[in-house]
Each structure stands twice: as C-alpha cells, then as structure tokens.
Amino acid sequence: MLRVGQVMSRLSICLYKYHTIGDAMTIMMEKEVAGLPFLNEQGYLLGMVTKNQILEKGIENYVAENKAADYLTNRFLPLNEETSLEDVWNLPFDIYPVLNNLEEIIGVVSKYSLLQAYFQEVRSRSQELEAVFNSAHNGILSINKQGIITSLNPAAEKPTRTTKEEAVGRFLNDVIIPTGLLEVVRNGIPEYGAKFQVGRRLYISNRTPILKDGEVVGAVGVFQDVSEIEKVLQELQSVKQLNEELQTIISSSYDGLIICDGQGDILRCNPAVGRILEASWEELVGRPFKELVDKGIFQKNIIHLVKKQGGFVSILERPFAKHSLVITGNPVFSEEGEIVKIVINIRDMSELEFLREALEESKQLSEKYQSQIAQMRNHQEAGAELRSCSVIMNNVLDLAFRVSQVDSPVVLVGEQGVGKEEIAKSIHIQSKRSKGPFYKINCSSLPENLLEIELFGQEISNSRNIAKPGVLELANHGSVYLEDIDKMPLNIQGRLVRVLRDKTLQETDEKAAISIDTRILAGTNRPLKELVEKERFHSDLFYTLNIVPIKVPALRERKEDLIPLVLFNLEKNNKRHGFEKIFSPEAVQLLLDYPWLGNIREMANLIERLVVTSKEKVISGREVDGVLYEMEQTPLKTITVTGVVPLKEAIDDLEQQLVTLAMKLHGTTVKAAEALGVNQSTVVRKLQKSKHNTGG
Template structure:
C-alpha cells in the first residue's frame, strides 16, 4: 500500500521495522515543514516511545506533543497516523492524575475493614477486597467475574442485595448469615450513569457478630469502670470522712480499729462500750464509711438518752397519719426506715425504756418495723450499731435492761479504752485539735513544752471530748501565740498538783511542771529504744528529746 493511496486527514507516515520513515502524506509535510523521509523516527520526534503492544507511540515535535496509532501493513511496513497538539500534555497529565486517584481508591477499598464488592448492572462482580475473605472465608479472586445469581445457587450468598438495588434504584440493607453462621449486614448502594440508570452497585459487608462482641466487651468495660469508680469514691470518701477524724498512735486503739475492720461488711450487730467522750460515735462512723453500706444507705444517729421517752418511740418507728393527737396527717417514717440499707447508730442505748427495748428486740429478730397506728409491718435492711457508757450486764442483773436484747446487741462487743489508758494518743490529738482550731479561727497558736507535758500527764475524765474543748478554750482565750501553763484554767492546775501529791506550799509551779515532764518522759521511755521513737511518741522534736534527757540525766536502753 502506498501512502498516496491513504486518504486521511491526520498526519500520517509509513516506517519500516527499524523505525526509518519511508513515506509521509501531505498533512504530515505541512505539519512538519521539513523533509523527513529516510530519517529515523527518533531523529524527527524527541522522547519517542512505543507501547508494549506496539499499537501506540508518543513523541514531541518542537512545542507540540504528538500521539500516533500504529497499524501493521506488512512484515516490514507500519503506518502511523496521529495528531499534533499542545493540549495533549494537558490530557496526559489528566490521565496521570486519574490513574493516581484510581490507585488511591483501590488502596481505600483494599484496606477497608468491611468487605466491599462491586457488581455491574448485570450482577457480575468486577471488584472486591481482601476483607471479604475474613468475613466469608472465600478468597476474593473467586468472586471476580462471578454473577451474584451463581453465588446464590452455590450457597455462597443467601440472597442478593444487588438485585434489590437495581429494582428499587436506591440503597438497600439486609441482614443474613454467612457460611460460618455469623450475622452480616449487607448494604448496597447504586451508581448512576448520565441517563439516570444504575450502571453498577457497591455492596458493603459488615460482620455484625464482631460488632456485637465489641459492644458486649464495651458494656462490660463500662460496667467494670463504674464499679471501679464507685470503689474509688468509696475509698476516697472513707479517707476524707473517716480517717481525717481519727488519730491513732497507741497499740490499744490500733487493736480496736483492727477489730472494726474485720467486721466492716458483716451485718451482725456491734456494741461499742466506753466512757463518755472516748470516741464511740467516731468508731461507728468509721465502720459505716468503710463498709459497702455507705454506697447503699444513710448513717442515722439517735441519742437514746437525749429524746424524751414518750417521743422516742415515734422517732424510732414512725407513725401513720392520725395515729395520735397532733400527728402529721401524712404520717412520718421512723429512723429505722430512714436508715434502710444503711446504718442506725443507737447511742446511749442503755437509756432505752423497757417497753422500747421489746420493740427494738423485735426489729432485730424479724428485720421489720411497724409504725405506730399501722396494721402491717415493713421489711427493712438496717445494720444496728449500739453504744453505751453504762454497765449493761449490771443493768441486766438489776432488771433494768432485757437480757435477750443484751445478747442480741452484744454479738460483736468493742471496748474503747479511756484516754488515760492510751496516753500515746494524747499529744497527737492535741496537735490535731490545735491545727483545726488555728485553721478554723485563722490563728497561729502553738503549745509550749511545759504545757504539753501537763496535757500528757493529766487523767482526762472527760476523755477526747474534754481534751478538744480545752484546746479550743485555750486557743480562743489566750492572747499570746504560745500557750503556756499559766494560761490553763485554775481547776486544771489544782487537779494536776493534787493528783501529783504535791503541796503548793512545798514547791513552785516550775518545779511541779518539771516533775510532771520528767515523769511523762520516763513513761514514754518504756515503749521506745531510740530518741527518734521517743520524739514521735511525745509528739515533739528529736533535739528537744535529747536536751530533756540530758537535763534529767536519763538515757534510753541500748543508747550511750
């Protein structure tokens, strides 16, 4: 075939297998403007390249880019017909951009956690990703080219979401089990062409069993987190509300609170024994704050000796509306009901009248309470902690306290020693009360060494309550920043001198103080082996202890 015989409107030339240009048409001559016959094609066009299938060639001629379609005419003759244009570079750049975007889309599809497969309007699968293998257990290449109808026949799919999308021309979702029996959610979405017809369907497959497992794990984690949060709040509240009010330095008090810790979450009744002011209510609150009941119910305290007997019954057990003259029309719940799921602290339980002792016994035995004027009793879940400074055993012998109630209350007896029996707690308590008073009244008072020795030696018949009141009194009434012996109320100075068997006519106040100070140090030395331990026990500094030992010619066992 001769180039002259080819009537085309495009630049065209014929080359041999080696790439030498043999003939060109008129359009080509006009485009080039030079004679190119017998020249090699790469000498005429720069950046000349031929596709692998030898059907397409690209090149450049001056400022123009060119694209040629190659057609084989004979064994050694090839016809190249193409175009010269400045827009070809733009088109090629667009093609590169589209190819890059296509690679990105392929990566997104391939790396999706959900399974994705795309079908054409005939239902043939044209693309899918690796996630479908994890969900269905079938290799992804198996789907390519397969029609969804064939997949349904073979039992790989239960039903086709693609058909429904084609019919309804909108997104469709359905749930069906996969081959492993796990629930899967299939959502098909249509792709429309310019005529508004569905040309392809993109189906998203999600394994619902994994999602349900994650939701179950999340719910369990949230429940566990809530329980941890409650426990943290309980422990935090315990420290803030219980330990912040407790000063323990003596072995006797450590033993008391160790017993209390062992019965924190045991619902049995506790009877706290001890003199007035030793801290029975503090121990009761400690048990409540440390127990699980703190998160379930309230701590209700009632002083059985402070409420008139004729009112105590209605306060404890409540009453129905109109039960007696002056009663509230709506009735009133008693303290037992208010303490439901919590703790009822019966302080001074020895003051209960005998008729109320009977009713209290019934509440403990039956776990139910009946309001005054009510027909039916109400079940309650209350832990009872009772306290008294009286000798209940002696009252049982005298007939003033019921024996059966005593044994019901005395299941776990805890006896708190007096302050005089645990002198190691005195000075730490003084420091604690002094700090509180300074913060409360915005002062900066301190207590002198001589006064600290006196406080340690004093017997404290009113126990901790008396000690707290005295510290507050001294802080408020003393004008000096350092509180001394001279600031003590007269009755305390007289009591101290009398208890020490010291005559006011025989010694001075300074001599009496020094004797008391020496005696306090000697008592503390029985429990200490180092000056550091002695300073801690006396709640003072180590240099002060060393100086006092030298002053009174005393030495600790084991130290030179």
C-alpha cells in the first residue's frame, strides 16, 4: 500500500512571521500547493496558511503587504510520511503538513491528492488480482450467499462444461451438478481434498467460505485436474481467512504465485512458493526477483523475458535436482500500455519428470541389452573358425566386435588357415555397413596387371565405351577384404594409398573422379612393420591401414578350442553326408597331439576326409594316424643318421621331403617357394625331379 510520503508535495520553504500574505501566495503558486506550514523562530509548527483561508476572509480585504500570520489557522493535523493512505484518506481537513520521523516539516499533501492516490492503488490491486485469477492453472468458481455464480476463470470452463458468460449471474445448480459449494456457504466449514469426476477426468477440490466482518457472504471452489498423475493426494495448505474473495484464491492455489511490480520487486507471494523453492516465502516479499536468479535458484529472469516479449512467457526451469518447474509470466498493463505488474505462476512437474527419466533409463538399459544379445548372436552364428572357448581367442573376437562399431581400417595378422577371412566377414556383418556389399581379393593369386584392374577398374575401349568397375567402386558403402596384402606390388600399394587418402577413384585422366566410401580390411601372414623396415611394403599404406591390428592366434596356441571345433566339424559333415560317426578316445588324443600347421582349414578338411573314408561308425585312432601322417604311403625316405651315407644323397632326400611338405601345407608353388625361401622355379624343378625319381 502507498504511503503519505509517496504522494505529498515536497517543500524546502515554510512561512515565518516576516512573510507577507503576498509572499505566501507567490510561494503557493510556484510550488503548486494549496497551503503552507507556518513556523516560529524555533522551527515549531504553529499552523497552516491556506488558499481557502484567504478566500474565507474575502478578496476585497486582501492586501499583499499584510502579514501572513493574520491568515494563520490552527485547524490542521500533521501526518507522518510513513503513514499508509488507507489510514488517512478519509480525514476531515483539506490539506495536511507532512513530517518525517524527526518531526521536521518536509512537505504538504491535500485531501484530493490522498483520495486520488488511494483510488489508483485500489484499482491497481484489483487489476493485479484479476490477472492472477485469469492466469491460474487451477479452476476457480465462486458463489455468493444466495448460491449465484459470481466468478468463473478460464481454467474452470472445461471441467464445468460452460463458459464465464453463460455461468456468471445464474444459480449454481442450474449450471453444474452440485459439488458441495452450497453446503460450505450454509455451514461456513471449509473442505479440502474432495474428489469429483467429470467424464473421464478426475479433479481434487478445495472449498472455502468467503468471510466479511465475520459473516459468510459466499464460497470459492478451487479444483485441479489430477488425471495424469497417480499420486497427487497432497492437501492444499490452510489459508488465512481473508476479507476479499480473490485474496483467498491466491492463498489457496496449489501452484506457486509471485506478484512483482514493473521494476521486478516482489510485492507478494503465496505459501506454495516456499514449498516449491524450499525457502521462507514471507521473506521473499520486498526483495527483487533478480536476487533469486543471482543465487542460482532460477537460471532465467522471467521478468526480463516478459518485458522483452511484451506479453505471456512460459519457460522450463530445474532449480534443484529433484524439481522441474513450469514457470509462466503474465504482464499487467496500465491504461498507457506500460507494464505495471507481472504475475508469475510456478508449477512443480517433478513427478512427471521423474517418470520421464525412469523411462529414459529403461530405454538405455534395453539398448545395452540388445547390443549384448546381438553380440552373442553374432558369436553363435559365426562359422566354425570363430567358435572359441579360449581366453586368447575370445579377446580377439571381442576386439573384432568393438572395431566393427567404428569405421577404421583393420589389419588381421596370422598364419594361413586361422580364420582371418571369417573374422573380416564378421566385422562387416556387425558394422553399420552390413547392408552394403562385401568383396574379397587375394593379392597373391593374381598377376600385377589383373590385380590392379580388379581393384581400381578399367575403361574398355569399344564403340559403347563401357567401363569395368573395380571392387573399390563396387563395394561403395560396404567393405573390401584384401587377403595377403603383403604380396601386393609396391606400385599398386602407392595407388591404393592415394585412393584411401582422397576418398576418390579416377580410372583415367579423361574420366571424372568418383567419390567412394569403402572400408578396407586386410589380412597378412607376416607383420607388415617388418616388411616396411625391409622396404618391401609401402610405409604410407602401412600407417593408413594399421589403425587397429588384430593378431589371430594359431590353432596350436589355443588347444582349448580344438575339441569344440572337432565336434562342430564332425556334426556338420555327419549332417551333410547323412552319417552318425564318432571318434574313439585314441583318435581324439591323436587330434590333440597333432601340431596343426595348417590350422582350422587343415582340420576341417581332415575331418571331412575321415568322415567320408571311414568304414566304421567309430573312427579309430589308426585311421586318424594314417590320415595325419601317411607314413607308409609316402615315397619319401626319413633321414635317420644311423650310419654314414653320401652327403649329396642325404641333402637330396631332405630337399624332397621339405618341398613335398611345403606343397601340402601351402598348396601352390608360389607360396611353397616363399615358405622355403627360394625361387618358384627351384620348387618346380625339385618337384619334377622327385616325380622322375619315383617313376611318376
């Protein structure tokens, strides 16, 4: 409420005994006041000289040189500047001197000014309460003592299924089904937490009598939609009995309400603000709203946003970890269009936010489980070469799964037959490129010119100018596995580096470059770093591809996997050929003792051979021994130093055994020559010599 000091006319001049009435009139006209205080020499207030007093003595008797003291009246009442307008607006005098707390004259105020300021304050408060009424989230309905509806806010129109225009002025029972509001008027007893249902919507209602001078003059019902929340059976706080209906509404609102002036200072707030903000709501009154922002209670200053927007603003705030608030700001405009009040409504959405976060956590957990299930399924669906019980191979498969989730190149290092190609396929299948193509090229099986064409493509010169695309282009958005990349010629390695670096492929100078997006997976029998040091592998290609090297262990390094792999291949071949064969214990022991230089590929071929050639249901140790070593069938002599033999003959026999074993393990003269460290022509010559010596 305004105070006298806010509406008075401040004075720095008073009248003394030496002033004339002419001086008094001049000062009153300059200061635009209707009277002036008259003081003695000690500054004590003796009375007032007013325009009305001059007029009462008659204009015809007015002489400017007359003493002002002749017009002095002692019919006055001094007011303190801190006095509320509500206490003085109906006093009997027309003008009053205003004193400060030190009893010093600081101004004057007229009764007209008091009435005008008091009327403006009452009008402003009415606008303020009306804005609160209309912006409240809760439905509000009030009736008078006769049961006639006196007010209905927009939030109450939906549950009552009527409008303000249709309802106001009519009897309550003629508009809605009675909800107990008439009973509150009759007995004057408030009701809290009452439930009622309209259609499928559930509401909780507070009904409070409106008291005036201790008498019930009506009742107000405040109700909130609780259909979307399972547990919101919290009673609304008890409210003070107020003399005015709209003040009761503010205090009984479940939402927090803060009312600020145009400068952002808090004029009043309700108890719900303290509950939501976990602070003393009484202590907030009189403080700037900006303090709540500076202390970190709010991240955004809604006062500033409302002024900037010039209208309604709604924001979401999280002042505490357990609170999520929907805050709305509504401006109240003066007749001149200026914002004089801002009504802030705060709704606690913590429970809904908690449910939303719980749902998000469940979703993330579900995605994690799905990823783990997919990984397990991929392991189960993998070929025999990828079945593993050993720690060393499980680590390899786990690393392969992790790199499948990214797009980096991978180099698989391991002996022939360990399953590098199957691991490359597994990486492709589990990656985001799984829907794209997968191509494989053996870099050691093709001549240099054909390998270049297979990789990069070739433009065929004919009348139709048809081009043959390479696998790097065909596998766009897919993967290419380069087997034995260590055998790739150096000039092709250099071209591959440029393609991988630029992400483009250009078959000829005349043809435009093609953008490609292909992932490279490479396999090698030997560590590429050693070849780089020997200048047999392009260093730029090494650093481009060797982002994630994976060493695949030989079968002899993971004996735990041998029995599961044997049983898997046995079952596969039994189903394939319609048999039900098994291994004897002696046969299993021979398989465990064998070094398996050809790794999984050798084992798979050997088991199929045993299943097909064995006459009995039980494959014996003798059959396994015969196939594994073929001691009696081999035409080669075993060099045993039991006596002196010609040195040249011993060397020839040993060379024949080595060449034959290399051909058995590697299959081609090129690979056998590489394993033996000789030229291919040497291997061919030794084989021909061996064939000639055996009569073949």
